[in-house]
Amino acid sequence: MNDAKALFRPLEQAPAYKRLCQAIEDEIMAGRLNPGDQLPTETALAEAFQLNRSTVREGIRLLEQSGLVERIAGRRLAVARPSTTDLGKRLGQAMVLHAVTFQELWQTIAALEPAAAAHAAEARRPADLEALEENLAASEAAADDPLRLSELDVAFHAIVAEATHNRALLLARAAVAQLFYPAFAVVVTRLDTASARLLTAHREIAKAIARQNAAEARQWMERHIADFRRGYCKAGLDPEASIATLMEMNKA
Amino acid sequence: MNDAKALFRPLEQAPAYKRLCQAIEDEIMAGRLNPGDQLPTETALAEAFQLNRSTVREGIRLLEQSGLVERIAGRRLAVARPSTTDLGKRLGQAMVLHAVTFQELWQTIAALEPAAAAHAAEARRPADLEALEENLAASEAAADDPLRLSELDVAFHAIVAEATHNRALLLARAAVAQLFYPAFAVVVTRLDTASARLLTAHREIAKAIARQNAAEARQWMERHIADFRRGYCKAGLDPEASIATLMEMNKA
DNA sequence: GCATGCTAGTTTGTCCGACAATCGGATAGA
DNA sequence: TCTATCCGATTGTCGGACAAACTAGCATGC
Numbered sequence: 386m387n388d389a390k391a392l393f394r395p396l397e398q399a400p401a402y403k404r405l406c407q408a409i410e411d412e413i414m415a416g417r418l419n420p421g422d423q424l425p426t427e428t429a430l431a432e433a434f435q436l437n438r439s440t441v442r443e444g445i446r447l448l449e450q451s452g453l454v455e456r457i458a459g460r461r462l463a464v465a466r467p468s469t470t471d472l473g474k475r476l477g478q479a480m481v482l483h484a485v486t487f488q489e490l491w492q493t494i495a496a497l498e499p500a501a502a503a504h505a506a507e508a509r510r511p512a513d514l515e516a517l518e519e520n521l522a523a524s525e526a527a528a529d530d531p532l533r534l535s536e537l538d539v540a541f542h543a544i545v546a547e548a549t550h551n552r553a554l555l556l557a558r559a560a561v562a563q564l565f566y567p568a569f570a571v572v573v574t575r576l577d578t579a580s581a582r583l584l585t586a587h588r589e590i591a592k593a594i595a596r597q598n599a600a601e602a603r604q605w606m607e608r609h610i611a612d613f614r615r616g617y618c619k620a621g622l623d624p625e626a627s628i629a630t631l632m633e634m635n636k637a
Numbered sequence: 638m639n640d641a642k643a644l645f646r647p648l649e650q651a652p653a654y655k656r657l658c659q660a661i662e663d664e665i666m667a668g669r670l671n672p673g674d675q676l677p678t679e680t681a682l683a684e685a686f687q688l689n690r691s692t693v694r695e696g697i698r699l700l701e702q703s704g705l706v707e708r709i710a711g712r713r714l715a716v717a718r719p720s721t722t723d724l725g726k727r728l729g730q731a732m733v734l735h736a737v738t739f740q741e742l743w744q745t746i747a748a749l750e751p752a753a754a755a756h757a758a759e760a761r762r763p764a765d766l767e768a769l770e771e772n773l774a775a776s777e778a779a780a781d782d783p784l785r786l787s788e789l790d791v792a793f794h795a796i797v798a799e800a801t802h803n804r805a806l807l808l809a810r811a812a813v814a815q816l817f818y819p820a821f822a823v824v825v826t827r828l829d830t831a832s833a834r835l836l837t838a839h840r841e842i843a844k845a846i847a848r849q850n851a852a853e854a855r856q857w858m859e860r861h862i863a864d865f866r867r868g869y870c871k872a873g874l875d876p877e878a879s880i881a882t883l884m885e886m887n888k889a
Numbered sequence: 890g891c892a893t894g895c896t897a898g899t900t901t902g903t904c905c906g907a908c909a910a911t912c913g914g915a916t917a918g919a
Numbered sequence: 920t921c922t923a924t925c926c927g928a929t930t931g932t933c934g935g936a937c938a939a940a941c942t943a944g945c946a947t948g949c
Contacts (some may be wrong), residue, residue: 482705
């Protein structure tokens, strides 16, 4: 009798609002609806799908939340591309709820950032270099302001990632970075030697990227990330603790 | 006159259903609502927030789609943790819509998988080794069935990733992997030498993980991933083409 | 004692109809 | 040409309604 679960599938048809969402999602994924295209009005959709407007609206909410659809300025539904930051936020939430530890984040960042630096060195464009320079200048000016410096640190790594012009890499690291670097603000505040080391590393990484020296960029980034971990432990923080606790310290 | 946009912020209060979603989201993020907790019924929520049930429902749809809330078996709303696979799917969608190329995916996978293999060697548990063994056996049996082998390939890498017991890494790679490996099915179908090379690599990786030899696991995985790229080019596919086109070939 | 069947109350999914606010566009006025 | 005004269309929100499906409790049968 126990194999009943294995034998039979759930066998339930999803509620109408979900099916509507799926139907429109399919159209988008199949390329029959493209980003920018306007969707029919709610009443029109209701008529087309033979559903009530309330039901249609529920379906639209699902699409809205998945970022596949947006309300353009005024108010007309249009197909959209899910934004990187939006997805990053959602991934970040998930990690907090899964009680991910600093250690886990660090391992992931340690895999991604050196690769990002190397590819940035290969694919960077003039605009990227300018952004890096600007960030470095601002960082040097903010050497005494841990909070501001921490913000600029997040920005620096984001610029490097963007310089790869690799959207997959960008998306993958966005989530982790969003949690990792802010968590690190606490360290910068506690260790006064951290700022100087951070600045040196950033400068060298930027230099290597400017010179298109991928190997060097990767190497400096590796050291930089290793430094992060050392600083974290030196600051008396537990790598095995959930980052959720860190985020709270940050607020205080 | 042009600075009007700079001077003033949007100044609009979000619709009620969005604010409701945000309110509940905040409760969850603050830990006042924990995964597994049941939410009040729709009518109760409507009363609490002084909103109509229809409006409450729209808010719930947003929460539902972000995975923070689920309908338990029967039908009662409960707080949930966004599932890895769910987020992976969403990220995958985003990448398709952003017309991400194979090259971009490959660079990302190449950064993540070797790290995953190395950490898996350190953190693997008996159950992980069993899963690997089982997968290897099935793969050897399916050496002549490209489609089945491709499925098992996806599974193999997923098992390795899970053996790291690093949820951040798991989440970050889930999205990329979900697109990458299926896209690779085409290659396995076209190159008959691919299956054998794939099997050898898998076996060596599994062996290294079993022996807890992180360096070797990383090295084999690196080669394996490099092989992927070579195979892809050999199969006459364009690394700069959007993976969306690949997915279509896969269906056919 | 445990499995089954029945009943009543809840809760959800869906529908209908309604209305204020606002947006888009057309039209009239300076 | 620019502004003001009006009108229809669309969205956000509301109230109420009902069938289907679920929960829980109780009765029944073995």
